[in-house]
Amino acid sequence: LTAESYPNIERLPQYKKLTQEDLSFFQSIMSESEILQATADEDLALFNEDWMRKYKGQSKLVLRPKTVEQISQILRYCNDQKLAVVPQGGNTGLVGGSVPVFDEIVLSLNQLNKIRDFDPVSGVLKCDAGVILENADSYLAENGYIFPLDLGAKGSCHVGGVVATNAGGLRLLRYGSLHGTVLGLEVVMPNGESMNSMHALRKDNTGYDLKQMFIGSEGTIGIITGVSILTPPRPKAINVSFLGVDSYEAVQKVFVKAKQELSEILSAFEFMDLNSQKLAKHHLKDVIHPLEDEYPFYVLIETSGSNKEHDDVKLETFLEKAMEDGTVLDGVVAQDETELRNLWQWREMIPESSQAGGGVYKYDVSLPLKDLYSLVEAANDRLAEKDLLSETDSSKPVISAVGYGHVGDGNLHLNVAVREYTKDVEKALEPFVYEYVSSKNGSISAEHGLGFQKKNYIGYSKNDQEIKMIKQLKSLYDPNAILNPYKYV
Ligand code: FAD
Ligand code: MLT
Numbered sequence: 460l461t462a463e464s465y466p467n468i469e470r471l472p473q474y475k476k477l478t479q480e481d482l483s484f485f486q487s488i489m490s491e492s493e494i495l496q497a498t499a500d501e502d503l504a505l506f507n508e509d510w511m512r513k514y515k516g517q518s519k520l521v522l523r524p525k526t527v528e529q530i531s532q533i534l535r536y537c538n539d540q541k542l543a544v545v546p547q548g549g550n551t552g553l554v555g556g557s558v559p560v561f562d563e564i565v566l567s568l569n570q571l572n573k574i575r576d577f578d579p580v581s582g583v584l585k586c587d588a589g590v591i592l593e594n595a596d597s598y599l600a601e602n603g604y605i606f607p608l609d610l611g612a613k614g615s616c617h618v619g620g621v622v623a624t625n626a627g628g629l630r631l632l633r634y635g636s637l638h639g640t641v642l643g644l645e646v647v648m649p650n651g652e653s654m655n656s657m658h659a660l661r662k663d664n665t666g667y668d669l670k671q672m673f674i675g676s677e678g679t680i681g682i683i684t685g686v687s688i689l690t691p692p693r694p695k696a697i698n699v700s701f702l703g704v705d706s707y708e709a710v711q712k713v714f715v716k717a718k719q720e721l722s723e724i725l726s727a728f729e730f731m732d733l734n735s736q737k738l739a740k741h742h743l744k745d746v747i748h749p750l751e752d753e754y755p756f757y758v759l760i761e762t763s764g765s766n767k768e769h770d771d772v773k774l775e776t777f778l779e780k781a782m783e784d785g786t787v788l789d790g791v792v793a794q795d796e797t798e799l800r801n802l803w804q805w806r807e808m809i810p811e812s813s814q815a816g817g818g819v820y821k822y823d824v825s826l827p828l829k830d831l832y833s834l835v836e837a838a839n840d841r842l843a844e845k846d847l848l849s850e851t852d853s854s855k856p857v858i859s860a861v862g863y864g865h866v867g868d869g870n871l872h873l874n875v876a877v878r879e880y881t882k883d884v885e886k887a888l889e890p891f892v893y894e895y896v897s898s899k900n901g902s903i904s905a906e907h908g909l910g911f912q913k914k915n916y917i918g919y920s921k922n923d924q925e926i927k928m929i930k931q932l933k934s935l936y937d938p939n940a941i942l943n944p945y946k947y948v
């Protein structure tokens with residue numbers, strides 16, 4: 460969807476259009492390889508289009524600085540000249556926040572990618588914002604530590620990008636949110652000033668905790684250039700089991716049992732519905748599903764600890780009990796690293812599988828656990844009622860509406876897999892989904908953020924006073940609104 464598909468949004472005249480003089484300035488502070496310009500053959504699609512191929516901007520310029528000083532100079536200049544800028548990490552965001560809407564300059568962090576320091580006693584890692592998450596984790600692995608966040612996009616997303624979105628991911632249940640693990644940040648403000656707050660302290664009660672303002676701010680008030688984060692020791696023993704159950708009630712029962720029986724070694728509790736596994740099966744073609752029979756719901760449980768024998772006994776006891784009383788109908792436990800990865804892939808491939816048929820409408824919500832799955836049922840009913848849904852009839856836009864997610868964190872992902880993006884589907888789902896979530900006192904974004912997709916819907920999760928204060932902060936730190944315009948604030 461390009462800006463033209465959104466007739467209610469117009470390019471704001473307050474933003475200057477790029478001139479040759481601006482280019483000359485950037486050329487004076489950066490090398491040729493750090494500046495990418497659109498040409499007749501090069502539309503910069505990699506930077507203009509998002510991961511879902513749902514949003515497409517029209518930027519003519521991508522800047523890829525290698526130093527914090529360059530970022531300061533760029534922002535100071537853009538602020539003076541009123542040139543709009545979109546900060547971009549790995550461009551794996553799922554709400555259209557990382558791509559321009561019109562001709563904003565893309566400021567990519569992908570060349571600011573050095574590990575700065577690691578303390579093997581405290582486990583504090585300091586790195587540039589543009590380090591790819593998987594690279595940070597591999598570096599930590601060599602030192603016996605692990606990055607406290609894991610997600611399917613780890614091969615592309617940046618450490619700075621996950622902090623800017625406050626990504627949750629697959630291990631939040633164990634290690635908590637980035638609001639707890641990030642100890643310090645370095646941020647370049649829209650006027651070019653740099654806030655160096657790269658602390659390594661767990662405890663610091665000296666006034667406002669400024670870094671928190673940037674965690675989850677989605678590139679709207681500053682460019683994160685450095686991250687200091689507390690990392691835990693890498694677990695020596697990891698087990699993964701994949702279970703089939705017959706209802707969402709049973710998913711909740713297994714969760715309670717898992718907390719009781721596995722307690723401190725429980726590191727992930729994910730659920731998937733049958734339709735999500737059907738999409739994954741279709742996408743993974745020749746790969747055999749871990750469970751022979753189909754079940755309405757599946758659960759993936761990961762344990763991690765320091766003593767394999769101890770963890771094995773705990774997991775076995777838990778599974779025996781859960782199967783004896785009929786809560787779990789079938790299940791497998793990975794016997795080696797390959798099987799472990801194989802089981803995880805049936806969870807981690809759902810985003811890609813949902814997208815593969817043409818496109819996907821994504822809703823990432825927090826709901827009280829008892830109501831979590833009811834949203835998927837409500838969405839299915841609504842799409843059927845509007846006659847938009849058919850797995851087989853290709854004249855209908857929707858293939859399937861599936862539910863999965865981090866049930867251990869009360870976070871549901873509703874994915875509506877479509878043959879193509881259409882206004883009919885969007886209208887059927889929005890604001891319907893947001894109204895539903897709000898009526899259950901949930902959040903319309905558990906982890907992906909608001910970005911462009913939910914720019915008009917913040918009111919479903921924040922009250923007027925909260926929105927007023929968000930706007931006040933924005934105008935205090937970015938008075939010319941040059942950072943990430945047309946998005947949620
Ligand atoms: P981008 O997509 O480039 O940017 C995201 C936002 O942050 C944008 O608004 C951008 O302007 C801003 N931004 C980026 N870098 C900076 C910076 N240095 N300073 C200031 N602002 C910046 N999310 C979850 O929470 N949990 C998951 O389990 C999860 N799994 C995913 C699986 C897949 C396959 C994919 C594609 C995405 C997944 N995500 C998940 C979405 C998630 O938001 C991103 O993967 C990640 O947080 C974004 O990092 P990025 O570097 O790609 O940032
Ligand atoms: C996930 O949990 O897989 C992610 O948040 C990404 C997604 O839902 O697409």
Ligand code: ZN
Binds near residue numbers: 864
């Ligand atoms: Zn998720």
